[in-house]
Amino acid sequence: MSIPVEANISLVDKHPADDLLRADRFPHILCPGCGIGTVIHTYVRAIMESGVDPDRHVCVSGIGCSGRAAGYVNVDSYHATHGRALPFALGIALHKPDLVVTVISGDGDLTAIGGNHFIHAARRNINLNVICINNFNYGMTGGQTGPTSPKGARSPTAPDGNQDHPFILPHLAHAIGASFVSRWTVLHVRQFQEAVLRMMEKDGFCFTEVLAPCPTSFGRPNNFAQGLHEMEMYRDRCHIENGVSRMSDLQIDIMDPDWPIIVGNFVDVERGSYGEHA
């Protein structure tokens, strides 16, 4: 079916990437302007360009809006419990080392409740590609403060604004030994897709933090009521610096309008992934 009901547009009902989507589940449950959809999109594009049979790709998520990613991609996909996407994926990756296992989950899932698995999977250099969708809050449960929430950000559990110091995720990933570390935003789709492709082709623990708008839960109380507002902020404030040397410079303060946000591919080293030695 391809019914151009309006003269100046071709209305269709199938997207070229649909074979890699569970298209019958679209439109997905994510909010208008939510960046997670773009991440799903980027991931399936990367699969298409990876040169690896989709049957050899596996996607694992935890719980959260970001964690819904696994449910929309048409590869073997698993939606583990909150925080356990990484060890679940580890089980798959170590039992079937010929599979390309990608974990897509949220900042809360991977670095709050799942933080321990994160540091240990990286330390061991398990052959996993990890996309951490950082929307600065727990979107799914209504926007509570999380470990990446900026100082001062308001939330239902921080009515006076968050006073905790957020993680600098690439710094952390580097300190625990990840083989590949990058940060992008969903606005940087092309570079982000390149990073995902690099992770797919690279052995060992690869990590990309992707900043994504959550207009509903994070945005509303923090002056980004629409996804586009946060996108505009990224357009204005992001600087690309590949291979940055001082990881602590990667601190983000999105509440401060003058704060530059550094994105880029920061680390890409060979360490010998887990099990290689055997």
Place this chain on the structure above:
Amino acid sequence: MSIPVEANISLVDKHPADDLLRADRFPHILCPGCGIGTVIHTYVRAIMESGVDPDRHVCVSGIGCSGRAAGYVNVDSYHATHGRALPFALGIALHKPDLVVTVISGDGDLTAIGGNHFIHAARRNINLNVICINNFNYGMTGGQTGPTSPKGARSPTAPDGNQDHPFILPHLAHAIGASFVSRWTVLHVRQFQEAVLRMMEKDGFCFTEVLAPCPTSFGRPNNFAQGLHEMEMYRDRCHIENGVSRMSDLQIDIMDPDWPIIVGNFVDVERGSYGEHA
């Protein structure tokens, strides 16, 4: 009672630090040559010199040989479950902010099962002093490989030698925002005691890794069959570098006889501890 049964020694039955010990429980259960006893010793010395009433000192441990520390010091002391010493201590420290709460526990307790609380307590800059006794293994359960075990170290669960990359604990502590970060060995008793004193007087999350021999579990299969052997190795190979700049230089490979081990006080910054802002 002070019976000099041998002419050239004064035999006594009380130590000047005994008031700060649960002396009726001595000798403790730790093995001959185990470095944990020295850490307990250093901690009670630091209490004596802290100028803070012992009634305001609290000690919290998790499970493990190192975790037995809390049971030997005569201050309010708690022996939490494995991995939960930090959040247990957090509960005390935040409810009674006038107490000086010190967590003494093992590398396994704090950075294997307890790793998530470690990174988050540091991130939030909770006002805690953390002494991580790193003996490169799980002593209590018989010497299995842990997250700080050196590459190549043999253990009951790594019969062919450990192939995982160990954590660089000061690097990790720095990346997650600890206010004070140091590393010493039990041989460096004086500097170690200074570091503990500094932690006691400083606000926020303070962290000291102390390398300690475990002759029974780690030493036997790895050529340090006696505590003294590991102490000798520290004497030969440790370099003091306060304020080291490249945290990744702090990597330890104790299996490599030529590898220099850097010890020192690395980080001492002000960040505003948790709750300060309230």
Place this chain on the structure above:
Amino acid sequence: MVKLHAARPPPTPRLLSGARFMQGDHACAEGALAAGLDFFAGYPITPSTEVAERLSDRLPAVGGRFVQMEDELGSIAAIIGASAAGARSLTATSGPGFSLMMENIGLAAMMELPIVVVNVQRASPSTGLPTMVGQSDILQARWGSHGDYGVIAYCPDSPQECFDLTFEAFNAADRYRVPVFVLMDEVVGHMAERVVIPEPGILSIRVRKGPRQPPGKEPFLSYAPDDDLVPPIAHAGEGYKVHMTGLTHDERGYPITDAGVHHKLVTRLVDKVRKHADQILMTEEFMLDDADTVLLAIGCTSRSARHAVRMARAQGRHWGLLRPKTVWPFPSDRVRELAASGRVRQFVVPEISLGQLRREVERLTRMPVINITHAGGAMPTPEQILEAVES
């Protein structure tokens, strides 16, 4: 030197006295505040999040401490630690988080540190239906941690009871030094009704039994029980130099590897609740005096059951409701009594679980037990109860 935490002046009162229209989760938070809550640590999870959200605002405003932790393992450990320092402490969660708390619930039991844990039950197992109702964590609340230990669990059936029983929960925790659960369900947690909060001075907060000796020379025995099996408690910073451990310990609190000591200790932990069941138990009896058919139901399900009783009575049938407000300890004696009365013919147990409550009733009587179950997401309606009994 350690800086003292400058407590904010309390701008709002602890007790929001008067009638309010409130959801159960919020009423639960207010009940905790009324009971003197000092410390809350939690991790958000539907459908309990509103408890935390309300406390994030209210608790600091009355001088207490609200901490959002990294996970439920940390939350439960933090409230046990705070309790060790003397705080009335609380966490709130739902099934998945409750499961993660199981290990440290055993620690609280073993250290005898009073804590209150709210579990707003949702449809389970696993992630299940996060936004929909369940009542199938009942047996988990009793048996979910390894080993034997004693617990107390309340099941409110309305926002008002969320307030009342959360308040009770703190008193019971401090009285018996056991973990106390408020087993809510998503329906009572999310429904709003009138909640009347008493004026100051009406509710009486039980004070923990402290040492009867001054701190100092004599070593304080943290685990020397009084005749009521409950030892007095000394907190961090009070000068008693206590030691507490999850290992089997002697009266001083020191670890000891001895089967006899273990048996005595654990038996006492269980007996603390078992032997005080009379004092702890709370039930509602509705039209039970002349009933030949006894409905036994908890939480939101009891509302359908109560209505079914009304409907049956309207039809001239002799139905009654026994509602455990404390599901642990279970009102076993009362059930046995009813079974032995000669009058009662049958028990009817509607529940949002596949027979957890039924097992308890079955253990106590050989009488027919009609079990109306739903695995979760919906509650048995009054009509379904009537129909099930008729058929």
Place this chain on the structure above:
Amino acid sequence: MVKLHAARPPPTPRLLSGARFMQGDHACAEGALAAGLDFFAGYPITPSTEVAERLSDRLPAVGGRFVQMEDELGSIAAIIGASAAGARSLTATSGPGFSLMMENIGLAAMMELPIVVVNVQRASPSTGLPTMVGQSDILQARWGSHGDYGVIAYCPDSPQECFDLTFEAFNAADRYRVPVFVLMDEVVGHMAERVVIPEPGILSIRVRKGPRQPPGKEPFLSYAPDDDLVPPIAHAGEGYKVHMTGLTHDERGYPITDAGVHHKLVTRLVDKVRKHADQILMTEEFMLDDADTVLLAIGCTSRSARHAVRMARAQGRHWGLLRPKTVWPFPSDRVRELAASGRVRQFVVPEISLGQLRREVERLTRMPVINITHAGGAMPTPEQILEAVES
């Protein structure tokens, strides 16, 4: 491109056939190897550590994967993931670790991914007596995760049975797609006895029921059960593009927020075990034919019980032993049958717990139940059993 993991050539055989003198923990490891174990993930804990230690050496040597994880939460998640990829997977722990696994045991139940969890029970609750025996995780094994679900649990009473029942456990897990537990106790785990391991070809490993359609166009329904209530399974990498979630899901595996679907799904999860209890149940009956006194005991305690039966028989008394090798499902029908036989006068339940097993027996009969309990650290001796019954 991803490099393939170069598997080591297997230098030692999977089956160490013949008679060996072996502790229960090691026999358990060998039973798992015999059952085709592919993947082990664990975290050391007394008294189960020897299972892991043996497998760290043996499993890689036969081409399998041994991973020591950062904690028990990771361990259980990893073996579920490995199972999703088709591995026969195992973890081993003890009480505190078992408690930490509770949440993800629910996930395995909900995703219907077969796993085997060994729990070598020690004296509990909490840290308890790590090196000493306990049997008080029995009810936790059944009810420890939130919600309703079905599980199978074996209780070996000797190193030989540690081998045999661990082997069985894998077959049962794959047959019913439920979490299966081997509930050992410290005594059987640490005692060494003769263990006879069969020659190759004797033991038959059940193969998981796979899809009956080729991968490709037709979407595969991961959760469309056959008549036996168990759906066929497709694994990661097999081309079926499965989706699995801990949320309530439809037959395709997709999340769905619907109470009816939830009820049907969870009922099936429970019924898979309930309706196959006959096939799953394993018991030993010892001198039960003419018994008027039935001892019911599991694990190491049953050894004392068996001896007590011998002693009683030597005195001319009619005692017998019913030993559940599967404590879940519980041999309820057999207990009811015995109770209804007219011959049996009383049940005697010795256990290393304060009455967990007794509750099960009590649920099934109104007959007197003599309960001989120890909280942990020691097991009731044959003489204590005799004395308890006499008095």
Place this chain on the structure above:
Amino acid sequence: MSIPADDRVQVRFSGVGGQGIVLMGRLLGKAAALYDNKEAVATQSYGPEARGGASRSDVVISSQPIDFPFVTEVDVLVAFFQEAYQRHRGRLARGGLMIVESDLVKPEHDGTEICPVPATRMAEDLGRKVVANVVMLGYLVGRTGVVSRESLEEAIRTTVKAKVVPLDLEAVEAGIQLARTHQQQKADEAAAP
């Protein structure tokens, strides 16, 4: 379900997230339970599918204790949105009242009595679109008397931010006025031959 005869009234508000649906339930319930000396229970739908999507809140009001807290059938349905109208109209009791946001809902002609309320436009006229829900509440109260106007106003005063109160009260007034007009029309129609 047949409930023993009482004066139970069951109201459903339905729309999409952001329309203040949940607040409507809370205000109505509060008015009944605290200021009208009635029993009232308010419930609402939750769920990931509610994220920016469908939103629903229900209120049961009675002079008797309310055991079963959910609506069994709907006596008054307020539909703020086409999809909401479609989804819930089947639950309306015989003789029930259907109130629709008349600019957003195109009701079908199935015999049900339809009350068209251009609440959003009316709210815009008052100066703030967001008070459309209060306009609707005013209408509902004016039309059904399920709670008194005073109680509704008191519920508003004790719930919303002080600076919003005057506008909200205006919105109530606007709703009630429209209800009066409609009632009058209805009376006129009934009176007409």
Place this chain on the structure above:
Amino acid sequence: MSIPADDRVQVRFSGVGGQGIVLMGRLLGKAAALYDNKEAVATQSYGPEARGGASRSDVVISSQPIDFPFVTEVDVLVAFFQEAYQRHRGRLARGGLMIVESDLVKPEHDGTEICPVPATRMAEDLGRKVVANVVMLGYLVGRTGVVSRESLEEAIRTTVKAKVVPLDLEAVEAGIQLARTHQQQKADEAAAP
């Protein structure tokens, strides 16, 4: 505890960590269970207090199935160390045999038959101190016949590293020789007036 009459023999090895106490139990149990066609159960003490401290292992041997796996009283106690001797001597059955490392244990004269074995010195004479435990096992077997010498040797051959076997077998021999000597002395004493 009274066990129905059978030929149950209960042996306890006691000493400190590092003396090979656990291995002794395993070897004796294995010899009985695998090569002597008997039933045997070996158990051992665990615990943090065993860390470098007391170590104990027990073996029960019988021709009948062994239900209760622990020693109920000790028929043969092997004490490698003074403290071990003190701790366990009370468990020795009437008529039980007490074997002590005679250089490390100073037994008290309480009527128990004491077998003094300078196992460590004998092992040193054989060239390696660590085989003291095997010397002791040899003595035990020579003295009690609880398992056959062949079975013990087979247990050793199938358990220890191949290169250690010859020395271990020498140690068995040395122990057995001493047992013979002691047996002879005892016979002589009995024969003497």
Place this chain on the structure above:
Amino acid sequence: MDLSRAQVPHGLVHVIAERCKQCDFCISYCPVDVLEYSEDTNSKGHHFPVVAAGKEQACVFCRFCDLICPELAIFTSESQADASDG
């Protein structure tokens, strides 16, 4: 080099209207402002992108609208038409 013969890529825009949630991304970030919202709405009430009047030939087939769309509701295909300005 004959610039007049260089082929400027030229794209054709396709939209799956039912998927669109009107997030604005494609419209805001089209480098040549090809897109604008439809008059109509889809069944959820969202306006979806259409090619603005007069922009029928403007698309440079950069694919950014496609890549950025969180709903996979829009994509472009390379037009057959030769875009040389000849």
Place this chain on the structure above:
Amino acid sequence: MDLSRAQVPHGLVHVIAERCKQCDFCISYCPVDVLEYSEDTNSKGHHFPVVAAGKEQACVFCRFCDLICPELAIFTSESQADASDG
């Protein structure tokens, strides 16, 4: 400065024999080799440190033996005796 009158600190060694586990730390790290093992053993069979023959006046009261001892089994006190070498 009159060196002959400078007071060299001088220490007296105290040992809690029952606590010692013979780890060697104090003996190995005494900067002036004051200590050696006793002939006797304590009840656990450990030899404990004593002052070596001829070293009675050698302790410089550096306290290292004390600080390093994992068993808190040894400490030193400052001797009253004037250690000036006069």
